Amino acid sequence: MQIDTIMQQSAQAFDTYKQVKPAERATFLETIAAEIEKQREILVETAGKETNLPAARLNGEITRTTNQLKLFAELIKEGSWVDAVIDTARPDNTPPRPDIRRMLLPVGPVVVFGASNFPFAFSTAGGDTASVLAAGATVVIKGHPAHPRTSLLVFTAMQKAIAAAGMPEHTVQHVADVALGKDLVLHPLTTGVGFTGSLQGGKALMGYATERESPIPVFAEMSSINPVVFFPDALQTQAPQLAQTFAASITLGIGQFCTNPGLLIAIQSEALENFLQLLGTAIAASTPQKMLHSGIQQAYVKGRADMLAQVTLVSETAAPAADEAWPALGRVTGAEFLKNHSLKEELFGPYSLVVTCKDKAELIAVLKSLKGQLTTTVVGTETDTTQWQDIIALQATLAGRIILNQPPTGVEVCAAMVHGGPFPATSDQRFTSVGTSAIKRWVRPVCFQNFPDHLLPDALKKDNPQGIWRTVDNQLTK
Numbered sequence: 001m002q003i004d005t006i007m008q009q010s011a012q013a014f015d016t017y018k019q020v021k022p023a024e025r026a027t028f029l030e031t032i033a034a035e036i037e038k039q040r041e042i043l044v045e046t047a048g049k050e051t052n053l054p055a056a057r058l059n060g061e062i063t064r065t066t067n068q069l070k071l072f073a074e075l076i077k078e079g080s081w082v083d084a085v086i087d088t089a090r091p092d093n094t095p096p097r098p099d100i101r102r103m104l105l106p107v108g109p110v111v112v113f114g115a116s117n118f119p120f121a122f123s124t125a126g127g128d129t130a131s132v133l134a135a136g137a138t139v140v141i142k143g144h145p146a147h148p149r150t151s152l153l154v155f156t157a158m159q160k161a162i163a164a165a166g167m168p169e170h171t172v173q174h175v176a177d178v179a180l181g182k183d184l185v186l187h188p189l190t191t192g193v194g195f196t197g198s199l200q201g202g203k204a205l206m207g208y209a210t211e212r213e214s215p216i217p218v219f220a221e222m223s224s225i226n227p228v229v230f231f232p233d234a235l236q237t238q239a240p241q242l243a244q245t246f247a248a249s250i251t252l253g254i255g256q257f258c259t260n261p262g263l264l265i266a267i268q269s270e271a272l273e274n275f276l277q278l279l280g281t282a283i284a285a286s287t288p289q290k291m292l293h294s295g296i297q298q299a300y301v302k303g304r305a306d307m308l309a310q311v312t313l314v315s316e317t318a319a320p321a322a323d324e325a326w327p328a329l330g331r332v333t334g335a336e337f338l339k340n341h342s343l344k345e346e347l348f349g350p351y352s353l354v355v356t357c358k359d360k361a362e363l364i365a366v367l368k369s370l371k372g373q374l375t376t377t378v379v380g381t382e383t384d385t386t387q388w389q390d391i392i393a394l395q396a397t398l399a400g401r402i403i404l405n406q407p408p409t410g411v412e413v414c415a416a417m418v419h420g421g422p423f424p425a426t427s428d429q430r431f432t433s434v435g436t437s438a439i440k441r442w443v444r445p446v447c448f449q450n451f452p453d454h455l456l457p458d459a460l461k462k463d464n465p466q467g468i469w470r471t472v473d474n475q476l477t478k
């Protein structure tokens with residue numbers, strides 16, 4: 001089908017869907033979750049064949065995906081997310097103040113690119129799509145070519161939910177043709193884009209979006225090496241446990257997580273050497289595995305060889321089969337790291353680089369040399385966190401999420417989550433792609449001035465029919 005037809009259909013569906021009451025939209029999201037649940041077995045089987053991911057992981061991801069849909073349903077039923085602000089008229093002011101009311105309203109058709117590394121949670125009915133539909137916008141999904149049959153099965157479940165919940169037929173559409181991504185972004189009816197993938201891909205989409213006659217936002221989550229700083233007292237007192245925890249995090253899902261800890265930083269010491277020996281042993285004991293698709297596998301094999309040519313190898317697993325990825329740990333000094341910018345790039349896969357700094361000044365220089373990140377982690381005892389507060393404050397400027405004494409892999413879907421960060425982690429650090437705040441990417445504030453009650457959306461009406469929290473004349477009230 002022509003892109004133009006798809007986008008016209010999406011715009012037409014938007015005209016109706018944006019008027020659907022929040023409670024009905026919530027039921028629609030819950031119905032999508034239920035339809036996906038009905039297909040769980042075949043979805044796990046199909047995705048397993050397409051992505052090499054194990055059934056336990058895929059089952060967990062389906063649960064995460066359906067919970068995500070239900071969480072957005074709860075959010076829109078409760079309703080206050082629309083951020084309704086009412087400044088009532090003050091006719092006695094000089095000059096008189098008119099009645100002014102503001103809330104968030106959906107932008108229009110959105111294009112979502114499915115991600116390769118999360119066939120459910122960041123793909124067809126994943127977080128981007130759930131947040132678009134919760135906001136009241138329509139969506140055109142570009143399925144990822146690495147799991148086409150999985151994507152189509154999920155879309156079929158969504159179509160059943162559309163029919164069962166009585167939503168406009170084209171509220172959700174799905175395209176899979178490899179040549180279509182650019183055209184979808186360029187189409188004049190597209191109002192926003194959600195993307196998770198490579199820096200190269202994200203930047204290309206950002207380029208198309210600004211090239212348009214009317215530029216649109218691209219919310220791209222792209223590249224992060226998630227620096228972890230290990231402080232001296234923690235290394236001295238907790239090395240064995242830290243080695244196990246971080247080896248597991250580096251090799252989890254054969255390193256195919258955007259929150260993979262790709263950079264480990266510490267000041268040189270005997271305790272650090274002891275920790276690296278334990279970490280190296282744990283990495284060497286991990287198991288090589290197949291990656292998501294041959295493109296990612298080849299990129300890892302080449303990137304790994306390039307990286308290891310520039311650093312000292314600490315450890316690696318035994319040689320794998322030809323189509324498996326090979327976990328590895330490298331090391332460089334702070335001085336070498338500061339000189340060599342290619343060491344700061346993401347290598348997607350089970351590889352991590354240790355940077356040993358000669359002193360605090362070099363540690364600060366290393367942190368300041370880094371680009372924007374999704375996460376940064378502090379590994380320290382209470383003694384450390386008291387002594388190194390300035391370093392922790394510096395870390396907080398780097399990333400959307402700063403973590404204390406836990407590995408960065410694992411992203412909770414909740415209201416407080418920030419899965420975002422300064423470029424190149426994402427294209428817009430003011431937003432998150434995980435958690436209920438992700439809905440804010442697909443709305444804009446609209447102000448109604450001097451409107452009578454019957455012409456206003458429910459959230460702004462005088463008698464508050466939804467019963468939501470609003471700010472009325474500067475007071476938060478129901």
Ligand code: NAP
Binds near residue numbers: 299
């Ligand atoms: P990708 O190459 O960025 O592709 C993701 C999606 O974007 C695909 O649907 C692709 O469509 C589309 N796309 C990419 N470049 C495009 C362009 N110039 N114009 C239009 N559409 C474009 O990501 P991937 O296939 O998932 O993996 C490749 C690499 O991305 C990995 O090796 C890894 O380095 C990185 N990655 C990072 C993360 C992360 O979370 N940081 C996640 C996954 C992957 P087509 O295939 O149709 O071109």
